[in-house]
Amino acid sequence: MKTTTLAPAPMPTLSHRASRWFARNLIRIYAALAFIYLFIPVAYTFAFSFNDAGKSNLIWKGFTLDNWKNPCGAPEVCSALGNSLKIGLISTILATILGTMIAFALGRYRFKGRSVINLLIFLPMATPEVVLGASLLAMFLNFRINPGMTTIIIAHVMFCISFVVVTVKARIASLDPRLEQAAMDLYANERETFRYITLPLVMPGIAGAALLSFSLSFDDFIITNFNSGTVATFPKFVYVSAARGIPAQANVIGSSMFFIALFIVVAGQIIGRRRKAR
């Protein structure tokens, strides 16, 4: 038998190996840098929530827990937050219901005028916020309606509907129609099919749409600013106080919202994964 000897492979040098590793992980490094970029201001906001700053939270003056112990210490911070939460909640519920209904109509039925409806869903998303805000205000002024809580909610529901429709419609479209047919085949009438099959399967999409609505509403400033009158929301409070210095309590609230949201989403995912694995 003949034996063949392979020429020994040249040992890669250390720098060679390092550059190979770098090339292979380039995209991960890039993504890590992007995440750092995304989170620098969040970290900064969090750090300055511990600043012993007094009225204007501009320069680091020393560490304190006072802001966290007394998040409502600064005037109006908590009432603004309360308004934002209330507006976010009501707008989310309304927009989710209205948008989901539209999504089902679009995804499950044939009817005349579909393209008009699609256009009407698309346009609010293609219109800049200043225009949405300004036009609503122009109308309210025209009808001598004083802007306030109600007008904010009206505005928020308006711009959230389109996002709900798009999200839920996508979920409905990705649903295998054979599942509903199977249910019908198994003696479920239209109503039961909807209740036991369609709705549970579309639910993650609806939940996602609601979450999206809430964050859009909670974080909206421009449209709100046009239509809020004297009502202060949290973003409006921050914007207004930016000129004369933002109290550190705003940072406390911003950071808490961040952690609460992160907690809810991650917990939701873990529960979802558990349920799947059961």
Next chain:
Amino acid sequence: MAFLHATAHASAPAIDNAAKKRSLTPYFLLLPGMVWLIGFFVLPIATLASTSTMTRPDGAAVGTYVQSLRFQNYLDAFSANKDQFFRSFIYAGIATLLALAIAYPLAYMIAFKAGKMRSFLLVLVVAPFFTSFLLRTIAWTQILGDEGPVVSFLKALPFFSNDIRLTSTPFAVVSGLTYNFLPFMTLPLYASLERIDPRTLEAAGDLYANGLTTFRRVTVPLSMPGVVAGTLLTFIPAAGDYVNAYLLGNPNTRMIGNVIDSRFFAIVDYPTAAALSFTLMAAILILVTLYIRKSGTDELV
């Protein structure tokens, strides 16, 4: 527009005729939402249109306007603010390209390289939303501010002059826009990349046997709906934004949003504000239509 899920239809088999019925139900489902959109979107836009041609009668109180169909308002408003107009589109355009450059690799990595971390990383992309974007923008003003760490560091380096500034510059405004709309770019990109079956990439690797070619010939075309959706979701709000220009810029970086805002609130010149809003909306709609046509993703609307 199926912004986030532009291609979701592809996966559903085309045998759902029985499921799609003709009846009155869809109209009932559509009614409340459509009433809302007509009442609080279409009607306001119509009001805006009518306001844009109004004039203030001589001697009338501030904020009192009557309809006089003065279309000249548009020309006046535009010629007085064309710098801000062009600036808005240029800033928004640059910010969109930068966001695309940052977000594409990020979305690609999450879609194809993240393994079990996928959904967690996706949460991280959205998470900054919850710290108010105003707080984050203000954080940037402080980080990039004259007393902030970045400027101090740059000053310490020999090749920067001592009066270097980062805030109150076009650079700061564009960075702010890029930063704030990054998640709007990343999510639709991710949604379209995630739908690509890794096996198609393997198949392409088999056929082209070159990573770059596979990327150019297969990945990019397949992710096009996400690119279109992401750029629109970034460009449109960026073009109308005024918060970044206000917080991070100077009087010479004012964008059209700032003008509309101040016309409305500071100057109480509703017709000009309305004319500007309408022009902005029309310009954006024309651009968007051309763009969607050009990119061949009609399916989006």
Next chain:
Amino acid sequence: MSNPKVSDSRGDLHLNRLTKRFADFIAVDDLSLTVPRGSFFALLGPSGCGKTTTLRMIAGLEEPTQGMISIGDTDITTAKPYRRPVNTVFQNYALFPHLTIFENIAFGLRRRGVKDVKKDVDNVLELVELGHLAERKPNQLSGGQQQRIAVARAIVNKPEVLLLDEPLGALDLKLRRQMQIELKRIQMEVGITFIHVTHDQEEAMTMADTIAVMNQGKIEQMGSPAELYESPKTAFVANFLGQSNLIKGKVNSRSGANASVNIHGIDIEVPITRMASHGDSVLIGVRPEKLNINAKSKNSIGNGTVTDASFVGVSTQYLVKTSWDEELVVFEQNDAGAPDIKVGDTVSLSWEPAHTFALDGNQDLAAGADVDHEAD
């Protein structure tokens, strides 16, 4: 059935002049057939011939453009799917991903208002031998297990008719064979009518009592597997179900039990009972394994040249070019004493008249030969 809304019709399934048109495309064309109660019926045909559409009309998921569907004496043509004593095993199983296996199977029982579902579900799980998986979710099952659950979910309702749309298409060959036996066993046990759609001719022949061969929206021929194989009535069936050698011929005379047919100048005999055509122009058919090399059978067509020989284990497959330049396929058993035949050899071909069939001559010789056979 405990639910009064579900029709409790019993008896044979009748399709009467059923037509389904999509826009201007006719998917099912004036189709009539009767499936006897309790039989295992296979619907066989090439891709796109309208099998799924037919099933969907029986299930009520597609409305016929014309025609009537009835079970026994009850017309169910326009009944809602949930009012029919018919259940379907979908091609991709369509198990509900958010429900456990138990709840998937219990679904139909619950909808019909059955109070105590536990016993029925457990029984059917036992029947498909998957009792231990009751609490799992569908995505935690293998393909074969999912398939059995899909069957269980349907038969637990004891429907009059069970429709199976290529239920084994997604399985590998070995598992598919196993499932064929399993399905056959289940059908014998529960005794309900199975309509099994497939484009695998072997699957149809091993499982079904009756096969209907479908082509372009029409039934070409219906009968027992042996009947279809031994006496195909059209060139399509002859070629689609196994292989056939088809030779153009002219009838000389029909007298007594046999007809005399002239093929390319040679007279052969065909039993009258095996002639599907009354015309003069016919196609003579012989199955490859019925053709004999260098033997003295009655229908002899003289010498030909071997152009190809391929060894396939139990037999060898030869291509022999005849004097009129048609290539015929011949299977020779590889038993002891099999002649050593090589490419280029000259051989004589013959067969017994009883193994001949004759078809209408105005057909394409190759009809059905080049359509997809999944398990050739």
